[in-house]
Amino acid sequence: MKQVSTTASRLPLIGIPRGMPYHRFGDLWKAFFKALDIQYVESEPTTLRTLEEGTAVALDETCLAMKLYLGHVMNLAGKCEFILVPGIKSFGRNREYCPHFEGLYDLVRNSCRDSRQKLITYQVDEPNGMSEADAFLELGKALGFGGREVKKAYQTAKREEQQRWQKRVLLENAKVRESGLKVFLAGHSYVLEDPYVGKPIRNFLEANGVTVLSGPVTDREQAMKNSGVLSPGCKWEINRELLGNLALKKKNIDGLILISTFPCGSDSMVNELLTRQIDSMPVLNLVLDSQSGMAGIETRLESFVDIIRFKRGLM
Amino acid sequence: MEKAFLGIDIGSISTKGVILDENNGILASEYIWTEGDPIQAVKKLLGLLEAGFDKSRYTIVGTGTTGSARKLIGTMVGATVVKNEITAHAVGTTTFYPDVRTILEIGGQDSKIILVENGVANDYAMNTLCAAGTGAFLSSQAKRLGIEVEEIGDYALSAKHPVSIAARCTVFAESDLVHKIQTGHAKEDIIAGVCNAVVANYLNNVGKGKRIASPVVFQGGVSKNKGVVAAFEKALHCPVTVDANGHLMGAIGVAILARGSKERREFDFSVENTDFHVRDASCGRCSNNCEIICVYRGDELIDSWGNRCERGSIRTKA
Numbered sequence: 001m002k003q004v005s006t007t008a009s010r011l012p013l014i015g016i017p018r019g020m021p022y023h024r025f026g027d028l029w030k031a032f033f034k035a036l037d038i039q040y041v042e043s044e045p046t047t048l049r050t051l052e053e054g055t056a057v058a059l060d061e062t063c064l065a066m067k068l069y070l071g072h073v074m075n076l077a078g079k080c081e082f083i084l085v086p087g088i089k090s091f092g093r094n095r096e097y098c099p100h101f102e103g104l105y106d107l108v109r110n111s112c113r114d115s116r117q118k119l120i121t122y123q124v125d126e127p128n129g130m131s132e133a134d135a136f137l138e139l140g141k142a143l144g145f146g147g148r149e150v151k152k153a154y155q156t157a158k159r160e161e162q163q164r165w166q167k168r169v170l171l172e173n174a175k176v177r178e179s180g181l182k183v184f185l186a187g188h189s190y191v192l193e194d195p196y197v198g199k200p201i202r203n204f205l206e207a208n209g210v211t212v213l214s215g216p217v218t219d220r221e222q223a224m225k226n227s228g229v230l231s232p233g234c235k236w237e238i239n240r241e242l243l244g245n246l247a248l249k250k251k252n253i254d255g256l257i258l259i260s261t262f263p264c265g266s267d268s269m270v271n272e273l274l275t276r277q278i279d280s281m282p283v284l285n286l287v288l289d290s291q292s293g294m295a296g297i298e299t300r301l302e303s304f305v306d307i308i309r310f311k312r313g314l315m
Numbered sequence: 316m317e318k319a320f321l322g323i324d325i326g327s328i329s330t331k332g333v334i335l336d337e338n339n340g341i342l343a344s345e346y347i348w349t350e351g352d353p354i355q356a357v358k359k360l361l362g363l364l365e366a367g368f369d370k371s372r373y374t375i376v377g378t379g380t381t382g383s384a385r386k387l388i389g390t391m392v393g394a395t396v397v398k399n400e401i402t403a404h405a406v407g408t409t410t411f412y413p414d415v416r417t418i419l420e421i422g423g424q425d426s427k428i429i430l431v432e433n434g435v436a437n438d439y440a441m442n443t444l445c446a447a448g449t450g451a452f453l454s455s456q457a458k459r460l461g462i463e464v465e466e467i468g469d470y471a472l473s474a475k476h477p478v479s480i481a482a483r484c485t486v487f488a489e490s491d492l493v494h495k496i497q498t499g500h501a502k503e504d505i506i507a508g509v510c511n512a513v514v515a516n517y518l519n520n521v522g523k524g525k526r527i528a529s530p531v532v533f534q535g536g537v538s539k540n541k542g543v544v545a546a547f548e549k550a551l552h553c554p555v556t557v558d559a560n561g562h563l564m565g566a567i568g569v570a571i572l573a574r575g576s577k578e579r580r581e582f583d584f585s586v587e588n589t590d591f592h593v594r595d596a597s598c599g600r601c602s603n604n605c606e607i608i609c610v611y612r613g614d615e616l617i618d619s620w621g622n623r624c625e626r627g628s629i630r631t632k633a
Contacts, residue, residue, distance in 0.1 A: 047601055047602040047603040048602060048603045048604055049602035049603075049604075050602075196603070196623075200623060275524065280437075280438070281438075282437075282438050282439065283438075283440075284440075284441075285440075294621075294623075295383065295386075299383070299399045299400070299401075299425075299441075300441055302398075302399045302402075303399040303400075303401030303402055303439065303441070304439075306398075306399065306401065306402040306436075307401070307402075307405075307429075307436050307437075307438070307439050310405070310435050310436045310437075311435065311436075311437060313435075
């Protein structure tokens with residue numbers, strides 16, 4: 001576990017679960033805490049145990065990603081004073097989040113009640129007057145800082161987050177120009193980037209000589225502008241970015257792989273929109289749950305790569 | 316000596332093997348049940364193939380394995396090619412039916428559709444990791460109705476008023492079926508309903524959004540079921556071809572791939588008398604606790620897999 005060293009001892013140690021919102025907002029949180037000199041500790045990378053611990057406390061109908069998130073919370077329970085569990089509802093029109101993001105704090109509080117772990121939160125709901133900046137202001141105040149100090153820390157953190165993101169997008173967009181087979185992976189970053197769930201899929205493709213374009217890594221503003229062609233009404237921000245990014249890159253790819261965790265509500269609707277954007281290109285739809293064997297997935301990935309090779313006359 | 320190529324397709328339900336000459340002529344072929352033990356099934360298969368094959372005239376110089384146990388059996392027989400069943404079926408079918416446009420395939424666990432344009436596989440889909448609407452469903456329903464899987468076809472064709480059965484999910488379909496049994500519908504009508512449900516499930520899942528063009532070739536174990544073939548013809552409004560060797564197409568395809576590959580290794584039938592076994596090991600080096608499969612020839616570890624990372628790799632002595 002990584003720990004940020006600091007001299008301030010009056011401040012609590014904050015736990016950061018490496019699940020769901022972490023893969024989108026984690027850089028911002030860490031930069032924010034660093035700017036305020038607050039120590040934080042991250043949960044261990046996902047393993048089978050994360051899933052088991054999460055499944056033990058989760059409602060059985062909930063999605064795989066939520067079970068993993070709860071597993072990460074349980075991994076931190078007792079190891080820090082507060083665990084940061086945000087609630088993210090909306091950044092504005094067509095920039096909404098799934099109910100699990102919105103109700104994350106309540107879900108965790110109820111599911112992990114027996115651990116007696118204290119949580120800390122911030123709640124973003126822009127259409128109802130709570131912007132991210134305002135929410136962070138409240139978070140900072142709750143931790144005992146003055147308004148001015150918090151605002152400055154948020155601005156610094158936001159800048160750092162954006163710089164990191166731009167660098168990643170530059171690297172990602174350069175892949176479009178690579179020769180050889182290119183496959184677009186559409187899915188939530190918390191699925192694709194998870195070391196237990198999405199990484200093995202990515203590794204398998206790369207080991208088979210395929211360049212993997214990561215759906216969520218894109219210039220978000222540009223992707224949002226391109227997202228409305230097929231569905232002006234799609235309200236989920238993450239899914240809209242995928243729609244827009246695919247619209248931008250579809251001419252440069254050989255195949256599309258949709259990866260979602262069972263039972264994801266927004267994906268079940270948007271995957272259909274994604275497939276309608278492209279014609280005459282192989283599409284593979286993978287729905288992941290807690291299967292521990294890779295054989296079924298490998299068969300599907302291997303045959304998918306073969307079909308692309310057939311199409312390109314490489315086999 | 317003339318060259319020959321062996322292809323083995325080890326599915327969850329059945330194990331298929333063919334030996335091809337250099338002109339795709341079938342020198343020997345066998346089809347047996349896997350019965351939950353792929354290693355034993357392949358030993359038995361090889362014994363049967365050996366008996367019907369002229370060893371004084373042909374040497375097997377390339378061996379391919381496909382199907383869900385392709386890796387395990389590939390290790391066991393020393394395969395020169397190990398390929399997934401989609402590719403094997405596409406290669407096999409387009410060799411015998413160069414003008415085919417659509418390949419429907421329903422096996423024991425998987426179902427897939429392959430679209431072909433100008434003899435080249437162009438698009439495909441496979442069921443998600445759920446086994447609804449596959450051979451496994453048909454055999455469990457046959458058991459429930461007290462008949463053999465092989466009898467389903469004749470029952471279905473004699474039905475006058477097929478009942479409608481929920482097709483979305485095997486679990487729903489099964490409870491719908493139980494209700495239909497209990498309300499007194501004729502057995503053949505229910506069986507025909509099950510066949511229609513398999514087709515409806517297939518077309519609404521794997522076949523969704525795919526342009527199914529004629530000629531259509533249907534294969535996989537379920538293609539031997541006349542009831543499902545008839546249901547497909549009715550739903551697609553076109554003839555559906557079932558090759559007499561359709562059940563062997565995966566094995567044929569992988570034998571052709573073995574011929575096309577540069578690798579050559581003489582196949583030795585003595586593997587059928589060699590002791591192979593598999594042991595499960597738990598890695599335990601991190602909390603993933605990967606289940607590692609170790610394959611032994613006698614006491615010698617010849618291969619292992621199942622580890623998610625390098626820490627779990629087990630080195631073989633070779």
